[in-house]
Amino acid sequence: MTATTEAPAPEVPGRQNVVGTPLRRKEDARLVTGRTRWTDSxxxxxxxxxxxxxxxxxxxxxxxxxxxxxxxxxxxxxxxxxxxxxxxxxxxxxxxxxxxxxxxxxxxxxxxxxxxxxxxxxxxxxxxxxxxxxxxxxxxxxxxxxxPAVLDMEQAMADGSPLVHDDIGTNTCFTYHEEHGSYQASKAKADVLLTRRYVNQRLIPNAxxxxxxxxxxxxxxxxxxxxxxxxxxxxxxxxxxxxxxxxxxxxxxxxxxxxxGFGSxxxxxxxxxxxxxxxxxxxxxxxxxxxxxxxxxxTIHGRDVIQDVEIAATSDGKMLGLRVDLLTDMGAYLQLLTPSIALLGRYMYPAIYKFETHSFHCTGVFSNKTPTDAYRGAGRPEATFAIERAVDDLAAHLHLDPIELRRRNWITHDEFPYTTVCGLEYDSGNYEAATDKALELFGYDALRAEQAERRRSNDPVQLGIGVSTYTEMCGLAPSRWLGEQGYVAGGWERATVRMTPLGKVEVVSGTSPHGQGHATTFSQIAADALGVPFEDVEVIVNDTAAVPWGLDTYGSRSLVVGGTAVRRAAEGVVEKAKLLAAHLFEADPADLEFDSGTFRVKGTPSATKTIQELAFASFTSHTMAEGSDAILTADHLVDPETFSFPHGTHLCAVEVDTETGMTKIRRYVCVDDIGKVVNPMIVEGQVHGGVAQGIAQALYEEAVYDDAGNLVTGSLVDYLVPAAPDLPTFETDRTETPSTTNPLGVKGVGEAGTIASTPAVVNAVVDALRHLGVDDVRMACTPERVWRAIHGARGSDDPAPAGSVVYGGATTETTAGGRLT
Amino acid sequence: MIPAQFDYVRASSVDEAVAALAEHGDEAKVMAGGQSLIPLLRLRLSYPEVVVDVGRVAEMAGVREDGAHLVIGAMTTHHEVIHNELIRRHCGLIAEATETVADPAVRHRGTFGGALAHADPAGDLPAVALALDAEMVIAGSGGRRTVPAEEFFLDYLQTAVQPDEVLVEVRVPKLGEGWGYRYEKFHRVAQSWAIVGVAAAVRRSNGTIAEARVGLTNMGSTPVRASGVEEALNGASLERIGEAADRAAEGTSAPSDLNGKADYREHLARVLTRRAVTAAAGS
The missing domain is CATH 3.90.1170.50 (Aldehyde oxidase/xanthine dehydrogenase, a/b hammerhead)
Known part of the structure; x- marks a missing residue:
């Protein structure tokens, strides 16, 4: 490169980049006015x-x-x-x-x-x-x-249990074990051991x-x-x-x-x-x-995992080792990914914390129920629930503020990239910044003071505060890793970007939107890369004849993997256009610059060609460079090098009416860090929907079977999905620590809210009642369960509804409870 | 979900409805707003041969005064009930309870009389009608008869209305000077049924409770009067409300289901009765 002094570029009406702006979704006018085509139509x-x-x-x-x-x-x-x-x-x-x-x-x-x-x-x-x-x-x-019907996971594994599949000869579908360091060594060093059983109830996805x-x-x-x-x-x-x-x-x-879809x-x-x-x-x-x-x-159900968790810690609040033992209900058959779901969360149990050791065991069990499979978060909400509940429980045991215990154990921002105890390398993050921002928005100290006052005055309505400092791994990649895990497909994604003769743009993506707003987001990415108007971009998806290659949408992969492919393919189109422009200018391509959709020859302000002009020139092909295409088109296939690791801090304040057991969410604050943001409005929508779905698991939703194996919650009358009147105003904010593993700097957001919110809410419910001797309330935290927890009915009575086999059965329910030593 | 085949008769008068019912007897089912019947038909849990639609019978809709009573047409929709001035002034408890019924779409279709004739013990309005000593006017081929609420609700989804009869209107005594009221509904999400509900109307006189009427939702196979509570409140001072409310579950037979076992419902009945009566007594 030669050092030259260049004249400043001439003033031209430039275009504003649209990545990062809250453009309205292209999809919505059609969707909300009913000009739609569903499969049933x-x-x-x-x-x-x-x-x-x-x-x-x-x-x-x-x-x-x-x-x-x-x-x-x-x-x-x-x-x-x-x-x-x-x-x-x-x-x-x-x-x-x-x-x-x-x-x-x-x-x-x-x-x-x-x-x-x-x-x-x-x-x-x-x-x-x-x-x-x-x-x-x-x-x-x-x-x-x-x-005989097999309905309870623990009974299903007992000798002499009836079998779901006679020919298999056991109800155990699989066992899986992974050991990172010697958990026993951590346990030997520890002077505090927190032992807990948590239960992620069975859920119905409800697309x-x-x-x-x-x-x-x-x-x-x-x-x-x-x-x-x-x-x-x-x-x-x-x-x-x-x-x-x-x-x-x-x-x-x-x-x-x-x-x-939500995975279903x-x-x-x-x-x-x-x-x-x-x-x-x-x-x-x-x-x-x-x-x-x-x-x-x-249609598949979600979750249904019993989690035995043990944390070995020191009395000054250093968490050393984590042991996790799961029972996960397959249902009657294996659907596409059924056995993998609980395992997809296995690296997320250590979460944001610097554990020295981690022991993970999981047993899959058949039952005479609807098969389970991926449901928003798929394994990671379960992991986050267990670890975040356990950290709050440990903090209570150590008489530490739950935020303080986290500070003593989390990865600090200057330690990134950080290789966790499981061997995952987290590329970037800043847990301190997100937490500080959330605490400020929440007014944490004032709420703690109010909580103390309500406890002192024995207010029938108690206040509880729950914390969840989650991270997750999303993007489901790379292909090589998936192959090593026994998965039959890869984790790549592919995009084609092409200019039409009249200068419009078609983006072909192998992802498969089902409500997320891909057309808007991908249009923003392509428009900026090509310097064309947002409205000039069409996104083509969801048809194998038009999109021969793709691995579709799940696991918060579309933007991180698919969006990267779109960006790279668009850059490929610019490269091709540049060759054509250079040919037309009779200039060296190295002497061209590209900005806002226009090529110009450095130092020759009058020599300009727009990318639309080049698209037409390419179409006519009247004069072409040697070996160049007649169509401005480029493909790109991305096989990401790793996952993306969004994180954030969610804080929930609940008021619990101790007379009736009713829980009401008073405040919900979340600060998420999902790296760079393409469309803040879409991100906001994803966070709202995700948080609502996570709150739903905490307080409302539960698939209940009776002891004959009938799904008692067989319709929306009995399976309670909360709606707007039942949910609080969400107070959302973001910090922005760009991902270093993709050119957009983005991290997945589709599942983050669901992963984060469930433990925040349950921690808040338990926090409201801890001074009354309560250390757990099973999900969904119904008023009846909360009331029974308060009134000591737990242990002496079965808090599950009469005749039901919630949590896989009465045995499971009565083996509840933890142990602190 | 598709209903099995049935014939459909749209009645334009009470006489037409009664004639159709007389003709088809047990095979016919009366439809008002359809908010309970249509789901049953679609799930094929109900197989009537004839549906007699009384939803557009003009003489069965609307609200009028009749001396010390309000007369509410059975086909008056929940939405109309909520916004009716006469009801709000003289029987505000009905309007307040109706506001908690289901969601706006249901309230625009569902009717006051339909809810009473369906007699779901988890429905809000049967307990309210019972607490207010309402009277049901029922038409059949033999003419009209009036049945007090106490004798109207016979069992789960069963009322005094015979297969060849139709509920035409409901006569509700006006609540006069000194009366206060409250409907306490306990449920988990906005549009769901009451786990327990308490309808209370209280007349205060000289700082004490002169008279109290308390109806309970979803505490048995029919709505029930908490007569023990009413008795204990009769002439009681406001300080005695809590003690009286402790009798709320007496004589009830609460169901056990997904939302709560019987003992929890009994507890809720006591807490909610205390709250409802306290609010109704204006203290």
């Missing part, structure tokens, strides 16, 4: 409607399934049992071999001989209308020979749009188009080819507007195979759409 000529008869029994042998009555009903086209369809599809896949001892049971889309949970498919009905199909379904006769599938077999060249309300169209294509034996190139998958649509479902198989068999387009209560039974 897809129409096809000659469309048939599929309904599925589901087992009302948790565990039973099918001794007779007779569909002949249904065939007599008006409008009926066909009705089949599982045995009728053995040639139409095989078993459903599991994509993660988490251990050598993993047991993978056969999982057919329609049961063939035994049903294993309430909701397991028994027969399918195809009719000319949905109404006719539902009517005909009532005429199917089934004889069930009841088998706003229930699942739906349409398959049209009338495509050109005998091809099949599948519309599915899925997060993973690329996965659906691959696995449908394998499950149904249809060549991959004959399958096109479209995820049209998808109304939320990160899966390969029976109904996708059923519809594809039926469309192939009948040569007619078919549609299946779940009702809400059907979705509750037949």
């Amino acid at each position: 897809v129409a096809a000529p000659g469309l048939l409607h599929v309904v599925i008869l589901r087992s009302p029994m948790a565990h039973a042998r099918l001794t007779r399934v007779d569909v002949s009555g249904a065939l007599q009903r008006p409008g009926i086209v066909a009705a089949y049992t599982g045995l009728d369809l053995v040639d139409d599809f095989g078993g459903l896949p599991t994509a993660w071999t988490v251990s050598e001892d993993l047991k993978t049971p056969s999982h057919f889309p329609v049961a063939r001989d035994v049903v294993r949970y309430v909701g397991d498919a028994v027969a399918v009905v195809v009719a000319s209308s949905h109404d006719a199909a539902v009517d005909a379904m009532e005429a199917i006769e089934v004889d069930y020979e009841p088998l 706003m749009e229930p699942r739906s599938v349409v398959v049209d077999p009338t495509g050109a060249a005998d091809s099949f188009t599948i519309w599915s309300s899925t997060q993973v169209p690329h996965f659906v294509r691959i696995f449908m080819a394998l499950v149904c034996g249809i060549p991959e190139h004959k399958i096109r998958v479209i995820a049209p507007d998808v109304g939320g 649509k990160l899966d390969i479902y029976a109904e996708e195979a059923i519809c594809l198989g039926l469309a192939k068999r009948l040569h007619r387009p078919v549609k299946w759409t779940a009702s809400r209560s059907e979705d509750y039974q037949a």
Whole structure:
């Protein structure tokens, strides 16, 4: 490089960068005015409607399934049992071999001989209308020979327990162990041992749009188009080819507007195979759409993990070692990622703390319940819940302020990059800054003073303050790591950016938005990289014909991995345009500069070409550089080097009415550090939704089965999802410590709120009651549970609802309680 | 979810409704605002052959005064009840309790009479009607009859209304000078049913409680009067409210379900009764 003195660039009307600004979402005008296309709105000529008869029994042998009555009903086209369809599809896949001892049971889309949970498919009905199909379904006769239901994880592992799968011979699906340093050595050094059992209850994901599938077999060249309300169209294509034996190139998958997923649509479902198989068999387009209560039974559930946690510490508040032993409920079968979920959190138990040692053990257990799988956060909310609850409990035991105990143990900002006890390298973070900001916003000292006053005056309404200083690992990558973990796919993402002849931009991304606002965010990134108006960018996603390569959306990966690919591909387009510009200027490319969408020759202010002009020049190709493309297009594939590690400090103040047990959130403050922000409004929305969902786990939501294995919380009447009137105003702020592992400096935000908020709320509830002798309240912290905790009913009475097997059963419930030595 | 097939009759008068019910008897089901019946139909938990829709019978809607009573048409929607001046002035307890029913969408469709005739013990309005000594006017082929609230609620989802009858209107004694009231509803999220609810109306005289009426929501298979509490409050000073409220669970048979076991509900009934009566007594 030669040192030259350059004249200042001429004043041109520059464009303002849009990355970092709260632009309104491009998607919303269409979505909120109903100009949408959900899978259930897809129409096809000659469309048939599929309904599925589901087992009302948790565990039973099918001794007779007779569909002949249904065939007599008006409008009926066909009705089949599982045995009728053995040639139409095989078993459903599991994509993660988490251990050598993993047991993978056969999982057919329609049961063939035994049903294993309430909701397991028994027969399918195809009719000319949905109404006719539902009517005909009532005429199917089934004889069930009841088998004992396995509902409690601890009982399931006892000798002599009935088995969910006879042929497997055990209810233990897998065991997993990992040891980092010698926990026993830490324990020997410790003079304080905190032993606790925490329970993450079973949850129902509740995407706003229930699942739906349409398959049209009338495509050109005998091809099949599948519309599915899925997060993973690329996965659906691959696995449908394998499950149904249809060549991959004959399958096109479209995820049209998808109304939320939260992980529940990160899966390969029976109904996708059923519809594809039926469309192939009948040569007619078919549609299946779940009702809400059907979705509750037949879409995966989340969490359901019992956590035994032990912290070895010193009496002056130094945490040395952490031991974690998990029981995690698989449900009756393994869905796509079922066995991996609890394990995805295993490196997050040590969280932001400088533990010397970590011992991790996990046992997966089969039960006669709906399978579990990824639910917003997938393993990490469980980990964060356990560690953040335990740190608050340890602080109380040591008579330390919970913030102070954290300060004594967390990684300080000058220690980054920091390699944790698990061997993960956290690239960046500043826990002190986020915490200081949160404490100030919250008015921590004043609230503590009020709490002391309420305790002194024995106020029937007590105040509690809960802390959660979380971190998480998201982005789910790199491919090499995933391969080592036994996962069948990689962690890369791909994007194409191309200029159209008239100077507009198309961004093709392999991620699969289902509500997050990818079109807006990716437009912002591409617009700045190319120097074009935000409105000139179109984002193309969710169709395997238009987007042949992609690994879809989950695990807060879209921006960190997919957004990076968009940025790099856009830079590739600029490089190509620069070659063309240099050719047109008859200049050396090194003498060109690019700013705000315009190339100019250094020192020759009049020599300018906009990128749009170059797009047209490229299209006409009247004069081209040697070897250059006729279209300004570039691809980029990103395989990230590591995860991203957002963090933050969430503080919650609750008022607990000790007379009734009712908890009311008074303040909720969160300061998140997710690195650089592309669109602050979208980030704000993600945080609000995430926090609401985490509060919901803490206080409201709980999938309850009775002792026969019926899902008692079978609809939104009994499964309480809080809405705006039930939630506080969230006070949000951010600190910004850029990630050093991607060019955007961004970290994932999609799951952060959910991961952080649950322990903050439960810590607050327990904090309100600790002086009354309470050291835990099980989630959901219902008024009844809180009341029983206060009034000492715990231990002498079962705080679970009558006849229910919450937490996998009464045994689990009564083995509650911790030990402090 | 799709209901099974049924025939539909839209009545434009009480006589038409009664005639349709007389014709179809047990096979027919009366629909008011449909907020309870339609979910039952869609879940195929109810299989009527004929649905007789009385939702547009004009003579069954609206509120009027009749001496010492208000007469509330059975088809008056919750939304109309909440905003009706006569109800707010003379039977404010009804308006206050109705504000807690479900959500705005339900309140625009659901009706006062429908809620009473459905007789869900977890519903808010049956206990209110009971506490206020309301009278139900029921029409059948033999003419009209009036049934006091005490005799109206027979069992879980069962009332004195016979299959060939329809609830036409509800007569509620006006609360006059000296009366205060309060509906205490305990529930976990805004749109959910009461775990326990307490409807209290209290008349004060010379600093003491001259008369108290207390109805309990979701403390049995029907709404119940907390008669022990009423008795203890009769002529009592305000300091005795807590003691009287301790009798709230007497004679109840509270259910055990997802939201609470019976002993917890009994405890809630006592706490909420104390709060409701205290507020109603204006102290």
